[in-house]
Amino acid sequence: MKRGLQLALLFFGIALPALTGHAARIGDLSETNIAEQALRFFTFQDPAVRYALLGSILLGITCGLLGGFIVVRKMALVGDALSHAVLPGVALGFLWNMSKDPLAIFIGAVLAGLLGAAAVHLIKHTTRLKEDTALGLVLASFFAVGICLVTMIQRLPTGNKSGIDKFLFGQAAAIGAGDVQLMAVVTGLAVLVILLFYKEFLLTSFDAGFARAAGFPVQAIHYTLMLLLAFAIVIALQAVGVVLVSAMLITPAAAAYLLTDRMHRLLALAAIFGLFAGALGAFLSFLRPNLPTGPLMVLAATTIFVLAFLFGPRHGVLARWWRQRSSAARIQRENTLKAVYHVLEAREFKGEGVSLRELAERRRETVKDARQQAGELRRHDFASLQEDGNAIYLTPEGWQRACAIVRNHRLWELYLTNAAHIAADHVHEDAEKIEHVLGEEVVRLIEKRLNYATRDPHGRSIPGLADLRRGASPESPASGPTGYGRSA
Amino acid sequence: MNVLVPDFDFHRVFIAPWTENLASFGWITLMGFLVTATCGWVGNFLILRRMALVGDAISHSVLPGLAVAFLLSQSRGTLPMFLGALVAGIVATVLIELIHKKSRVKQDAAIGIAFTSLFALGVILINLYAGKGGVDLDQECVLYGEIAFVPLEPMVMVGGQILGPIPVVRMGFVALATALLIALFYKELLVSSFDPALAVSLGISATFVHYALMGWLSVVVVSAFESVGAILVIAMLILPGATATLLSHRLPVMLGLTLLHAALSAVLGIHLALWLDCSPAGAMVVAGTLIFVAAWIFSPSEGLLRRWFRARLEAPAVGSS
Numbered sequence: 001m002k003r004g005l006q007l008a009l010l011f012f013g014i015a016l017p018a019l020t021g022h023a024a025r026i027g028d029l030s031e032t033n034i035a036e037q038a039l040r041f042f043t044f045q046d047p048a049v050r051y052a053l054l055g056s057i058l059l060g061i062t063c064g065l066l067g068g069f070i071v072v073r074k075m076a077l078v079g080d081a082l083s084h085a086v087l088p089g090v091a092l093g094f095l096w097n098m099s100k101d102p103l104a105i106f107i108g109a110v111l112a113g114l115l116g117a118a119a120v121h122l123i124k125h126t127t128r129l130k131e132d133t134a135l136g137l138v139l140a141s142f143f144a145v146g147i148c149l150v151t152m153i154q155r156l157p158t159g160n161k162s163g164i165d166k167f168l169f170g171q172a173a174a175i176g177a178g179d180v181q182l183m184a185v186v187t188g189l190a191v192l193v194i195l196l197f198y199k200e201f202l203l204t205s206f207d208a209g210f211a212r213a214a215g216f217p218v219q220a221i222h223y224t225l226m227l228l229l230a231f232a233i234v235i236a237l238q239a240v241g242v243v244l245v246s247a248m249l250i251t252p253a254a255a256a257y258l259l260t261d262r263m264h265r266l267l268a269l270a271a272i273f274g275l276f277a278g279a280l281g282a283f284l285s286f287l288r289p290n291l292p293t294g295p296l297m298v299l300a301a302t303t304i305f306v307l308a309f310l311f312g313p314r315h316g317v318l319a320r321w322w323r324q325r326s327s328a329a330r331i332q333r334e335n336t337l338k339a340v341y342h343v344l345e346a347r348e349f350k351g352e353g354v355s356l357r358e359l360a361e362r363r364r365e366t367v368k369d370a371r372q373q374a375g376e377l378r379r380h381d382f383a384s385l386q387e388d389g390n391a392i393y394l395t396p397e398g399w400q401r402a403c404a405i406v407r408n409h410r411l412w413e414l415y416l417t418n419a420a421h422i423a424a425d426h427v428h429e430d431a432e433k434i435e436h437v438l439g440e441e442v443v444r445l446i447e448k449r450l451n452y453a454t455r456d457p458h459g460r461s462i463p464g465l466a467d468l469r470r471g472a473s474p475e476s477p478a479s480g481p482t483g484y485g486r487s488a
Numbered sequence: 489m490n491v492l493v494p495d496f497d498f499h500r501v502f503i504a505p506w507t508e509n510l511a512s513f514g515w516i517t518l519m520g521f522l523v524t525a526t527c528g529w530v531g532n533f534l535i536l537r538r539m540a541l542v543g544d545a546i547s548h549s550v551l552p553g554l555a556v557a558f559l560l561s562q563s564r565g566t567l568p569m570f571l572g573a574l575v576a577g578i579v580a581t582v583l584i585e586l587i588h589k590k591s592r593v594k595q596d597a598a599i600g601i602a603f604t605s606l607f608a609l610g611v612i613l614i615n616l617y618a619g620k621g622g623v624d625l626d627q628e629c630v631l632y633g634e635i636a637f638v639p640l641e642p643m644v645m646v647g648g649q650i651l652g653p654i655p656v657v658r659m660g661f662v663a664l665a666t667a668l669l670i671a672l673f674y675k676e677l678l679v680s681s682f683d684p685a686l687a688v689s690l691g692i693s694a695t696f697v698h699y700a701l702m703g704w705l706s707v708v709v710v711s712a713f714e715s716v717g718a719i720l721v722i723a724m725l726i727l728p729g730a731t732a733t734l735l736s737h738r739l740p741v742m743l744g745l746t747l748l749h750a751a752l753s754a755v756l757g758i759h760l761a762l763w764l765d766c767s768p769a770g771a772m773v774v775a776g777t778l779i780f781v782a783a784w785i786f787s788p789s790e791g792l793l794r795r796w797f798r799a800r801l802e803a804p805a806v807g808s809s
């Protein structure tokens with residue numbers, strides 16, 4: 001509930017200034033809101049420019065919000081199909097009185113969109129055709145009807161100069177006062193419906209089965225969402241164009257999806273990204289005459305997506321790469337520590353230092369590689385190097401880590417042979433991997449399950465807690481690991 | 489509305505094209521047939537593989553490839569166009585895979601992002617450079633092609649025999665090549681479409697078949713591009729195959745029905761366009777849609793009517809499935 005309130009505040013923080021700012025501007029050209037400050041910054045004084053920018057911002061918000069739902073519902077291509085399907089509705093709305101009457105076009109387009117959604121549903125449920133084919137069919141056939149109508153309208157004497165072709169690729173400059181009014185109303189409505197039914201939308205998006213079992217009207221919620229989606233598409237038509245509206249739905253929301261795991265944050269981010277993409281696209285399209293707005297907005301949104309894709313803190317490619325790299329380095333270090341332990345174990349823990357030659361032989365690599373590994377251990381305070389640099393001594397931390405890894409390895413081998421009854425000569429490979437990821441709690445459980453056994457399937461002793469605590473200190477080197485069954 | 493829908497003049501719509509104007513309408517209809525048939529054949533496999541919307545994506549994505557090829561070569565020659573489209577198609581396929589595999593964005597959204605971005609890039613390139621250096625790619629062409637303006641001169645002559653206008657001959661070659669490729673790799677396509685696991689066990693690389701199909705799809709799309717534009721291509725890809733799917737369960741029969749659908753929609757479409765005076769490519773798709781709807785309702789095996797009758801027959805027998 002509290003979150004809903006925060007959400008509401010956030011949305012109205014964005015939507016209300018836009019709404020009221022617009023209302024103020026109809027009567028007098030007062031210059032008091034943020035949007036106009038931004039405009040003055042770009043030295044836009046033309047009202048057409050203000051309408052265009054305001055319209056682009058409104059459509060960005062609506063598309064971002066609705067896009068958030070369709071992306072998490074895996075309905076991205078439904079958005080694409082719907083956006084193409086509205087074209088005949090736009091053309092018919094245009095024919096209503098042969099002008100760009102926003103309301104007539106809005107009604108025509110929403111009806112066409114819903115008809116398209118119904119057609120997809122029907123094809124899916126009464127034929128063998130799969131959803132993707134149904135979507136493609138509706139997309140293409142509705143669009144073709146629309147193209148026929150558009151070319152017929154353009155043939156008419158009044159048709160050519162009316163700018164119906166602007167609906168195909170979008171021209172933000174064509175947005176008028178009436179359009180902005182309609183867009184503001186629709187945006188307000190969409191935000192309101194989402195706020196009121198946030199819980200319902202959320203639940204049906206993530207767990208439709210549970211929602212149905214809990215008695216939510218899943219089907220009705222689905223169609224409400226489709227209706228809102230049609231609204232979002234229609235108000236974006238003028239600026240983005242039929243062909244690319246789906247990008248304004250998908251791309252900002254997908255970028256938000258890469259940055260957060262919480263739905264309300266995703267919606268807020270998607271709305272903000274949509275807003276930026278819209279404003280930037282509108283701005284860029286004014287820089288040169290005849291640049292279509294839609295493609296520029298789409299590229300702006302794509303840029304945001306690419307940034308999120310590369311630099312997202314948790315799911316970004318760079319973050320993943322960095323995580324993989326550092327985990328690979330950690331595994332490498334742990335393997336070196338294990339090798340040091342094995343060397344010490346082979347001479348029954350007599351003597352402290354391990355020469356690099358011994359280490360290299362153990363790991364079947366060159367002394368040079370061993371030297372590099374030793375340096376790596378030293379950097380992480382796991383070991384110190386002899387003055388001449390030819391032998392390493394484990395620090396207490398290094399000793400503990402080495403014991404822990406060997407313990408993980410041998411415990412896991414024992415667990416696989418005892419509990420899963422896997423042959424003893426088949427368990428090593430698996431243990432090589434799991435030793436780096438076993439957490440302390442799991443280790444405790446396995447130890448308990450194995451009755452604190454001290455020998456692994458190959459007869460070697462499993463380092464115990466006492467060995468971990470003791471550290472490889474000079475006072476007690478030669479006694480060997482104590483293990484669990486014995487007293488420290 | 490009277491102005492919008494011209495009076496139906498039987499002679500003008502049905503007789504004239506086949507008598508007085510045969511020279512141009514014959515070629516336009518043939519072109520429409522070739523485009524629909526070629527796309528339809530490739531589309532059959534897309535539908536089987538549930539990749540219908542990947543076809544949509546590729547058809548949008550070839551645009552920047554075309555624009556760049558055009559700017560580099562300063563011509564609308566066949567080879568640069570095909571190469572550009574091929575590269576763009578592969579880039580789109582790789583981008584979709586990349587977004588899908590390297591992030592948690594699902595495949596549908598990945599498709600949506602990749603193709604809209606590429607298409608937007610293409611539109612901007614065309615807008616920036618339209619009119620410079622005789623660039624005659626324009627927005628209208630992108631949207632619904634210019635099948636009505638297929639240049640009839642010069643004709644391709646082989647051994648003194650007139651073969652046809654260049655675009656028609658080119659499309660004919662693509663159609664033949666498509667038929668040949670399908671015939672040659674029929675088993676691979678069939679097995680990998682219906683049973684990927686079996687395909688792998690037979691040593692057929694699913695990845696290779698996927699990329700090969702995408703590559704050839706780009707070639708087909710670009711050869712159709714000039715006639716029907718980037719968006720109506722999706723209709724040519726899906727409609728014939730979807731109609732055939734409703735009428736038959738057997739792939740060879742479906743491929744044959746695809747040809748029939750292509751021929752019918754080309755002929756009906758051209759007449760529809762003549763009557764309504766609208767975009768011929770759009771009209772062909774509308775005609776194809778009507779045929780699809782007819783198959784949907786009247787299909788003898790699974791049409792809506794058949795289902796309705798069956799439901800009525802079975803309704804009284806309680807307990808029968």
